[in-house]
Amino acid sequence: MQNSTVFVLDKNENSREIIKSFIENLDFVNEVKLYDDFTRGYEDIKQSENPIVILDISEDFAGLDEIAGKLKLVTSKIIITSVNYSTNTIIKALRLGAKEFLPKPVLREDLVRVLSMLASISPENEVSQSKIITVYSNKGGIGKTTIAVNLAAELAKVTKDKVALVDLNLQLGDISTFLNLNPPFDVNYVIRRLIDKEENILIKGFEKYKDLSLYVLSDPSYIEQSESITTQQITTLFSALKKVFPYIVVDMSSSIDSISLKILDSSDWIMFTTIVNIPAIRNAQRCLNLFRSRKYPSNKVKIVINRYMENDEIKIEDIENTLGESVYWKIPNNYFTIMEAINKGVSISEVNAESNIGNSFRDFAAKVSDDIIEQSVVQYRV
Structure with a gap:
């Protein structure tokens, strides 16, 4: 299993902190970094060796598609979350590059399961749905x-x-x-x-x-x-x-x-x-x-x-x-x-x-x- 830095891009401060508390003590997580500024988060992610990204799309905003497009070129290990879990939202998440989608409020056991799965994927085998x-x-x-x-x-x-x-x-x-x-x-x-x-x-x-x-x-x-x-x-x-x-x-x-x-x-x-x-x-x-x-x-x-x-x-x-x-x-x-x-x-x-x-x-x-x-x-x- 690959050790990873987890980047949480979420506009909601309480949500960011809850996710951090769920995962910061996992053996395969080196560090959890929190961002409300998605652009700054992307700049740090592209410098990371084996990043896992948790991207929240509960709030739509200008530039979301562009940031998601850039993230897809850096890593395929992207988890997207949202308070809205309609079929249209799930389709949007997959289009934005989600490897997994989790509805909010995120359950700890679901998040740990998904993170464990992504951490076990070696970089050379990241693309699974080619x-x-x-x-x-x-x-x-x-x-x-x-x-x-x-x-x-x-x-x-x-x-x-x-x-x-x-x-x-x-x-x-x-x-x-x-x-x-x-x-x-x-x-x-x-x-x-x-x-x-x-x-x-x-x-x-x-x-x-x-x-x-x-x-x-x-x-x-x-x-x-x-x-x-x-x-x-x-x-x-x-x-x-x-x-x-x-x-x-x-x-x-x-x-x-x-x-x-x-x-x-x-x-x-x-x-x-x-x-x-x-x-x-x-x-x-x-x-x-x-x-x-x-x-x-x-x-x-x-x-x-x-x-x-x-x-x-x-x-x-x-x-x-x-x-x-x-x-x-x-x-x-x-x-x-x-x-x-x-x-x-x-x-x-x-x-x-x-x-x-x-x-x-x-x-x-x-x-x-x-x-x-x-x-x-x-x-x-x-």
């Missing part, structure tokens, strides 16, 4: 790389969490080109170091995108390097990524081979992407049959329609009836904005955040984040 979200299409030219890049960028903005964008289109990846990056390392290099147990190379192998909490791992520098990557190495890579990143967005090739199936099998969600025309829908139908034969859970595969136009002759209802699945999201057709973003090497929101497609990606990321939180909220209901 999700691998793979953008896939079994037909080329559908726009899956555009979707992967912009979904990842918007997730980083919406959640303020660390987001990994991983190019597993091992022979012909484009992510680094789409974002005008020239990473010093690539996925082949990182995988080799992970095999040698050099897990500290993981974050160094990624290139951070501008001022976002978005980290990019590019495809192999040479096509022949992709041929030596194995399914076991993909498993090792994903296992390591899940220890660091709450969200892992994967782009991959359109082929169906052992590597592709390992990526798809290992994914928590598959954003299965298609467009509105007969050949694409027929290909999608065949691929969904493959997923069903592999016994994927019904909530694993999400249908995403790219280049959608309201006046398409084929309607969404027709697609849903043909595929036997509901459409999860529709991304509008906006060729010129997309091409401007690609040619400039930036995300779509940097070209025109208020365009129809810019708004769509922002809302798409928010829905993904909220739906992941909704899946987790049941265990916190009281």
Whole structure:
């Protein structure tokens, strides 16, 4: 069990003192620090080696979301408390980064139990609810790389969490080109170091995108390097990524081979992407049959329609009836904005955040984040 300093960020002085009295004599607690100034608390927390944060959100105030977003980048060991324990409050707490939610007045036995659990998590295993979200299409030219890049960028903005964008289109990846990056390392290099147990190379192998909490791992520098990557190495890579990143967005090739199936099998969600025309829908139908034969859970595969136009002759209802699945999201057709973003090497929101497609990606990321939180909220209901 890791010894920790516990930081209590609470506007209520009596509440702060009660919490301190509950935990200050626990063997694994080095010190309990109390703050009514959340900004000052954050400055001290980011200097601490193994902090646990108790953050009260009973009083909403300007800057709470910003502070919570910063805290998530420092530690995942966050307990959120509130006098309001409605489902909406619990969802808000999870969105702010709570590992656990405790209603007020906090009971000593509940607090000690949660603190003991968090203290037992080693720093390298902090991220416990990480999700691998793979953008896939079994037909080329559908726009899956555009979707992967912009979904990842918007997730980083919406959640303020660390987001990994991983190019597993091992022979012909484009992510680094789409974002005008020239990473010093690539996925082949990182995988080799992970095999040698050099897990500290993981974050160094990624290139951070501008001022976002978005980290990019590019495809192999040479096509022949992709041929030596194995399914076991993909498993090792994903296992390591899940220890660091709450969200892992994967782009991959359109082929169906052992590597592709390992990526798809290992994914928590598959954003299965298609467009509105007969050949694409027929290909999608065949691929969904493959997923069903592999016994994927019904909530694993999400249908995403790219280049959608309201006046398409084929309607969404027709697609849903043909595929036997509901459409999860529709991304509008906006060729010129997309091409401007690609040619400039930036995300779509940097070209025109208020365009129809810019708004769509922002809302798409928010829905993904909220739906992941909704899946987790049941265990916190009281």
